[in-house]
Amino acid sequence: MPIRYYSTNRNLTDTAGIIPFTGAVSFKDALLAGQAPDEGLFVPDAIPQLSLNDIHALKGKPYREAALLVAQAFLADEFPREVLRKVVYDAYNYPVPLEEVYPQAFLMRLDQGPTASFKDFAARMMARLMSHCRPQGERLNILVATSGDTGSAVGEAFRGVAGIDVTILYPTAEVSLRQRKQLDSIGGNVQALSIDGKFDDCQNLVKQAFSDPQLTKFNLTSANSINFGRILPQSIYYVYAYAQLAAPGEEIVFSVPSGNFGNALGCEYARRMGLPVAKLLMPTNENDEFPNYLRTGKYTKVAPSRDCISNAMNVGHPSNLARFFELYGGTVDRSGVVHRYPDIAEMRQHIFSVSIADEETRQTIKNIYELYKTVLEQHGAVGWAGLTAYRKMTADKNLAVSLETAHPAKFPEEIEKLLGFSPELPASMKDIDQRQGDAVTMSSNYENFKNYLQINLKIKE
Numbered sequence: 001m002p003i004r005y006y007s008t009n010r011n012l013t014d015t016a017g018i019i020p021f022t023g024a025v026s027f028k029d030a031l032l033a034g035q036a037p038d039e040g041l042f043v044p045d046a047i048p049q050l051s052l053n054d055i056h057a058l059k060g061k062p063y064r065e066a067a068l069l070v071a072q073a074f075l076a077d078e079f080p081r082e083v084l085r086k087v088v089y090d091a092y093n094y095p096v097p098l099e100e101v102y103p104q105a106f107l108m109r110l111d112q113g114p115t116a117s118f119k120d121f122a123a124r125m126m127a128r129l130m131s132h133c134r135p136q137g138e139r140l141n142i143l144v145a146t147s148g149d150t151g152s153a154v155g156e157a158f159r160g161v162a163g164i165d166v167t168i169l170y171p172t173a174e175v176s177l178r179q180r181k182q183l184d185s186i187g188g189n190v191q192a193l194s195i196d197g198k199f200d201d202c203q204n205l206v207k208q209a210f211s212d213p214q215l216t217k218f219n220l221t222s223a224n225s226i227n228f229g230r231i232l233p234q235s236i237y238y239v240y241a242y243a244q245l246a247a248p249g250e251e252i253v254f255s256v257p258s259g260n261f262g263n264a265l266g267c268e269y270a271r272r273m274g275l276p277v278a279k280l281l282m283p284t285n286e287n288d289e290f291p292n293y294l295r296t297g298k299y300t301k302v303a304p305s306r307d308c309i310s311n312a313m314n315v316g317h318p319s320n321l322a323r324f325f326e327l328y329g330g331t332v333d334r335s336g337v338v339h340r341y342p343d344i345a346e347m348r349q350h351i352f353s354v355s356i357a358d359e360e361t362r363q364t365i366k367n368i369y370e371l372y373k374t375v376l377e378q379h380g381a382v383g384w385a386g387l388t389a390y391r392k393m394t395a396d397k398n399l400a401v402s403l404e405t406a407h408p409a410k411f412p413e414e415i416e417k418l419l420g421f422s423p424e425l426p427a428s429m430k431d432i433d434q435r436q437g438d439a440v441t442m443s444s445n446y447e448n449f450k451n452y453l454q455i456n457l458k459i460k461e
């Protein structure tokens with residue numbers, strides 16, 4: 001049976017304005033559509049199983065072999081093996097370091113791609129898959145809301161891809177200077193819009209555009225973490241890390257600094273594919289809606305979202321929460337209303353979450369540097385602080401891997417203040433301070449934005 005993708009909103013008969021989409025589509029259709037017609041998120045109706053033998057056989061092999069194993073399991077019905085091989089070999093041409101910080105506690109650096117954040121992993125694979133399934137002779141317009149790193153990763157991944165244009169929306173005041181340079185300077189088929197608002201405003205503009213019938217002719221599609229094509233690649237590095245580090249029979253803990261929950265969702269799927277994950281840790285910054293929910297059983301979004309130094313995680317209602325709730329038997333809509341609560345006991349069994357205040361994030365950056373000479377930036381530090389908190393509370397001694405989701409050199413101001421030096425730029429970013437860009441600035445008003453799209457987007461190839 002091929003895997004089909006249905007909408008997280010399919011049961012919502014009681015919400016004004018939403019007509020539930022009760023059908024199911026192929027991966028290719030889900031990839032091109034981005035979100036379901038009822039504004040729900042596409043989720044697979046079955047999860048393929050990986051064998052432990054196949055996983056352990058990846059030990060010592062390059063990352064792309066892990067990618068091929070996972071891609072094959074999910075996509076073999078829709079893409080020939082040779083296409084998948086080419087996609088992952090092209091996409092994953094950079095290292096994925098696993099550093100031992102202290103015995104049995106590792107840092108996985110997902111910051112070696114072209115834009116030095118983990119978002120490169122998903123964007124590069126998705127761009128290559130999309131260019132295989134684009135309708136002949138037509139142009140695709142990708143709209144992406146970013147709190148910093150998604151936009152540049154997606155922009156870079158699609159730069160120069162024929163027939164696909166990318167429009168990136170970012171909140172003017174919430175991205176760092178270097179993030180802005182990266183976003184504004186991609187050029188060619190990639191245009192940045194600097195929005196006077198918050199990340200949530202950018203995300204809402206994009207979501208509204210997708211459901212606007214007057215914009216259908218532009219073949220709008222998303223590359224946000226709402227696209228399932230972004231989630232699948234994010235399950236690969238968990239399989240890879242486990243294969244490199246774990247002995248047969250061993251279980252592993254992952255700590256994933258979380259904002260929109262797309263990265264953590266990759267781990268959730270990896271566990272459901274058969275990876276022996278003892279616990280998924282999902283530390284957040286001061287946007288604590290999820291840890292509060294796990295503690296109290298009641299979900300209340302944080303609105304407006306709180307500004308923290310881990311700016312890529314300033315999310316008051318994570319878009320992928322709908323998929324987490326779905327996996328555990330619940331339903332939440334995009335405005336944050338819970339229609340059915342998930343099985344919280346089961347969720348607590350597999351997931352741990354804690355809110356890390358900025359002060360603790362800063363302290364973690366200092367401590368880890370002083371103790372181990374390991375340099376973390378503020379997102380990875382939330383991850384590490386989450387692991388430390390979990391170990392204190394539970395005395396869990398399992399093998400653990402915490403994710404560093406961006407390169408410290410992307411946040412030189414913060415690191416300089418805390419550690420007294422500015423981290424060396426990775427090769428991909430050496431020229432960043434010299435780049436020139438031209439973002440279009442606009443308010444967060446939908447009619448303005450729509451007008452801009454109608455004037456500037458192209459329809460035919």
Ligand SMILES: *Cc1c(COP(=O)(O)O)cnc(C)c1O
Pocket residue numbers: 117118119148149150225257258259260261262263264312313379380405406
């Ligand atoms: C996007 C991002 C996150 C949050 O990831 P989600 O998948 O949205 O939870 C964490 N760290 C960095 C550096 C990011 O860019």
